[in-house]
Amino acid sequence: xEPWAVGLAKMFKDNENPKYDGATVxxxxxxxxxxxxxxxxxxxxxxxxxxIANRIYELSPVSGDSVILIPNGQMYYVIDKVGG
Numbered sequence: 001x002e003p004w005a006v007g008l009a010k011m012f013k014d015n016e017n018p019k020y021d022g023a024t025v026x027x028x029x030x031x032x033x034x035x036x037x038x039x040x041x042x043x044x045x046x047x048x049x050x051x052i053a054n055r056i057y058e059l060s061p062v063s064g065d066s067v068i069l070i071p072n073g074q075m076y077y078v079i080d081k082v083g084g
Contacts, residue, residue, distance in 0.1 A: 025082060028065045032057065037067060037078070045069075051077045 026045065030036040035052070037045045059081045061067055066082035 024069050024071065025066050026069045028061045028063055028067060031062050032060065037069070039069065045076055049074060049076060051075055053077065053079045055080060
């Protein structure tokens with residue numbers, strides 16, 4: 001029988017968010033300044049998890065817009081808006 005701590009650690013490992021390699025696309029749920037971006041159906045990124053490129057402020061994405069994200073650990077770089 002394994003120690004309870006090992007079983008608990010396995011449960012946390014099984015519940016980890018999926019790993020994203022390279023750029024991905026997120027959907028703006030709430031615009032700047034309190035931006036929120038959905039990454040798939042299960043992950044909601046808020047401003048404390050985002051590094052916003054100056055270009056994003058110029059483009060002023062609104063709810064429903066798609067943005068390009070680059071993951072880096074727990075942080076995501078918002079680098080551009082998809083489309084025109």
